[in-house]
Amino acid sequence: MTSRTTRTLLASTALGALLLSGCSSAAQPDAASTDAAAEPGGRIALTYDGGIYVLDATSLEQLADLPLEGFNRLNPAGDGRHAMITTTEGFRALDTGSWTDDSGSAQSGEPAITDILFPAEAAGHVVRHGGRTVLFADGTGDITLFDSEALRDVDSADDVDATIVTSEHAHHGVAIELTNGTLLSTLGTSEERSGVRLLDSDHETELSRSEDCPSVHGEGTVKGEIAVFGCENGALVVEDGAFTKLDSPTDYGRIGNLYVSEESPIAFGDYNSDPDSEGYLLTELARIDTEAGTLERIELPEGVSYTWRGAARSADGDLLLLGSDGALHVVDEATGEVTASHELFGAWESPSEWQESHPGLTVLDGVAYATDTATNTVYAVDPSSGEVLATAELEGTPNELVGITG
Incomplete structure (x- = not known):
């Protein structure tokens, strides 16, 4: 069994004011104030030391320069409007100022760092799948789940109906909620990570687990809603609740990030066969065929190297x-x-x-x-x-x- 809490996220006004004091933030811009805003369409958001830029995806025109101190990370929130900023306070929503309303009409507004904050100790991974968004807090192991579309028209995390699931231990982890409501979440402690468990759709009962994935890191879902996780010695594949371990073809073969398409059975992973390597450049890839059940190591041509980014x-x-x-x-x-x-x-x-x-x-x-x-x-x-x-x-x-x- 796992501890589970279901609630609408609540935060006191005093706490919200304190958290907001360290950054520039604003409530959601409403459609009525968007006449002078940029045209609707895609947006590119980029962090830099001191803030976040928002660009028009077609012209690359800079639409906003939003101050925000600290080392901040970005992930799409899943609603086509927001990105999640991973900050020292938790997960804060960035409104990129472009969205499609319920009638299907394109809307635009001023980009803004919003008041929508999900407090988290050591905020970590953000995963989107099947219309659901999952946030993982490494400092507590808490997993926050909500409908991605719930972010679109709210002004505060208080207004988001979210479920919080507690991990067995705090760790640098990740979770995926499948479309049947079951939840895949990593297993680990502050010292090591070992595998993945599957919880039922109520997120209360453990259905199965595998602890054959040392240093588990990186996740994705491919065609057929097959989930793949990276391990330091291969990949862990989860299909219809069954776990299959695909071993690396080298003694040490760490996969730390996965690059997937939900329309393809193939997952690519970054690959490192040298446990003593220095720096972050990689010259190998993993190609994982979930239909064939194979993991292939690919050596890139001489002179070609990359990082996870x-x-x-x-x-x-x-x-x-x-x-x-x-x-x-x-x-x-x-x-x-x-x-x-x-x-x-x-x-x-x-x-x-x-x-x-x-x-x-x-x-x-x-x-x-x-x-x-x-x-x-x-x-x-x-x-x-x-x-x-x-x-x-x-x-x-x-x-x-x-x-x-x-």
Whole structure:
């Protein structure tokens, strides 16, 4: 059994005021005030040391520069309007200022860091799947679940009907809620992580578990709602409640991040076969075929390396890599081979710490967005042809970036 709490999140006015004192925030802009705002459409949000930029996804015009101190991370919230900012206070919603209302009409407003805050100790992973958003607090192991669309028209987390599920122990973890309501969540402590368990749709009863996934990290769902988790010696695949371990083909073969498409049975993972490696550049990939039940190690061509921040799936299901040579490489989904390389900017070196700004990649509506941190430039690229569709130079050095559909 697992401890479970279901409630509408509540926070006192005094606590909310205290949390808001450290950053710029605002309530949701309403549609009536959007006449002078940018046109509706996709948005690209990027963190930098001191704030967040919001750009128009088509033109890369800067729509907002929102001050926010600290090292902040970004993830899509799942409602097509917001991104979740992972801050020292918890998970705070960024309104990118573009959305589709209930009638299907496109709306726009001023981008803003909102008052929607889910307090969390050591806020960690954000997962979206099947219309649900899942937040994991590493400091407590608490898992917060809610309908993604619930964020769209609220002004506070108080207004969001959320379920909180408690992990066995606090740890750096992650969870996925499947469409039947069952919950996959990692197992671990502050010292080690060992596997994944499956809870029933009430999130009260454990149905099954596997502890054959040391250092579990990274997750995703592929075609058929098959879940995949990364391990330091392979991948853990979960289908219809059954766990299958796919071993790495090398003695040490860590997968820490997964790049998936829910329309494909193939998952790609970053791969490291050297436990003594230094830096964050990788020269290998894992290709996981969930239909065939295989895990293949792929060695990239000489001179091609990447970090976890520079990988994303294309609209066609191929894997895109932003290489340390400054090129955008296309890895064929079916073969794992690099089929195209598009030069974008100059070569770069591994960051000394993972939090350090270095080139990153995201994909939105078939367009790849890449950052060159040496020149603070953002590129919008057609990955099929390599054509640069737009560029923008920022004042601050970009770090993390996400695309929001609008």
